[in-house]
Amino acid sequence: MAKAKATIQKLRVGAAGPGAVVPRPGSRAERREGIGNYFPLVRETETTSCADRDWSVHLLSTSSGATAISTLRQQVEIQFISPGDDVSMELRHLRHFVALAEEGSFTQAAARELIVQSGLSSSVRALEKEVGAELFVRGSRPVRLTAEGQALLPVARHTLESAAAARQAVQDVRGLLSGHLRIGTYPVNPNFLPLPTWLAGFARAHPALEITVRQTGGPAMTQMVADGRLDCALLDPLDTSLSGLQVLPMVSERLMAAVPAGHPLAGTKSVTLRRLAREPFVETDPTWTTRHRTDRAFAAAGLTRRIACEVADWRLLLDLVRAGLGIALAPPSQVGATDEEPGQKLRLVPLAGAEIERELALVLPAGLAASPAARRIASYLCARTRESVAEA
Incomplete structure (x- = not known):
């Protein structure tokens, strides 16, 4: 030409x-x-x-x-x-x-x-x-x-x-639908959202589309979507009014107090943040959005807590709680189904007087700024989420 x-x-x-x-x-x-x-x-x-x-x-x-x-x-x-x-x-x-x-x-x-x-x-x-x-x-x-x-x-x-x-x-x-879909996510337990199954179904429906999944922290993924390094991301959005970005809520769950089975709080029906503040905490990494939400809740109540250790893995965090190193605020989806059976080493206690929710939303560029693949998977994930809610 x-x-x-x-x-x-x-x-x-x-x-x-x-x-x-x-x-x-x-x-x-x-x-x-x-x-x-x-x-x-x-x-x-x-x-x-x-x-x-x-x-x-x-x-x-x-x-x-x-x-x-x-x-x-x-x-x-x-x-x-x-x-x-x-x-x-x-x-x-x-x-x-x-x-x-x-x-x-x-x-x-x-x-x-x-x-x-x-x-x-x-x-x-x-x-x-x-x-x-x-x-x-x-x-x-x-x-x-x-x-x-x-x-x-x-x-x-x-x-x-x-x-x-x-x-x-x-x-x-x-x-x-062809090209390349770059999707970000932090590790999502299938009990919370069956992302692996849904992604596999989406890939089978669009065999000409190359899909890359990248795992990193929520705040970092938000910036990567904003500057074009990711097409979309599944994360817990601390701010739902992100300039130039669209936030599509998927699922949410309330955090609960995770305590060892022999702890004095294990037999209570609920517990306040003020009572929890007297206990040593096993906490998540400071960059995690769940940690941000927990810190905000204690700060809003005018409370401080002693953090015994910080880890970047839910399984390790719960193992440390089972071992008696401290207590934690954890999402129920991360706790095994047998943990609360008699004889097991972990108990979940609901919070009283406070609600701390972990959310999962799909973040993508607003309107036509989003790639065709990002718009298509957004529709797909929203549809699967509605089906899951209807079946629950």
Whole structure:
């Protein structure tokens, strides 16, 4: 395809069909004012088919303001061209650049992209040659972006997202969901939410979709969704009014006092925070959202408590309570079904005069800022949650 002055516009494939020319208003004045999204030339080619014949989509909005969608054989070619720019850049270079920026390690980025480290290094050098600047500080550990790399990162993410949206528009004609879904979560007990089963069902329903699951803390995942490193995340949102993000509640449960079976509180029907504050606590990691909620509850009651130890694993926390190191506030879903049977070593006691709830919600970009895959899994998880509530 000849290189021309142009900017990417929204791909429209539907009733008009392949070969249509879709008018769109545009002018030189608009471009002078910076209206529209401009990208360096990016070319990616793959084979697809529609209605038993191969065809290609050329996405090109020229200075005349028309988006041309042409029909050819055996390839799909998408071009993003900035005004007057004749520099060719491959999508894989941008993918490798984003992976290295996010992972901070050549080893981890190469593993994520399923290539050898030398291939990743060559790809990054090729991109730096194209843009005419070094994008990473050489010799730093972890790998750090230069000022030029920091400027490129959000644009690179946007370009990759636009390419994925264009590809998905073509796949929509065939009724397929494809691309890459990056979902974050902290470890979720299946008793609370059967995430593994639901994710497996979603993957079977969309075999062309690559799904990556990343585990980390709730506050970190919120930021990763906000800056585009994750498409969505299952977490306990401490703040439900997140700017630019949509929060879809899934499930919740009240925390209860977990005490050893021989503890004086084990036989009580309920217990107050003031009474619990006299006991040593086995607590979760300070970065956990459950810990934030517990700390807030004691602070709101004007109480302090002695923390005997902090751990980042619910199983270890409950084992330490069973052993008598202290008590804890824990979600019932983390406690085994046999724990409260006679002869066992742990008891759960409801709180009196206070309610501390652990919530689980899906957080994703609001509106059309969310990827097609994120919107699809949001609908899927909400539907499964409603079914579970109805069956309970």
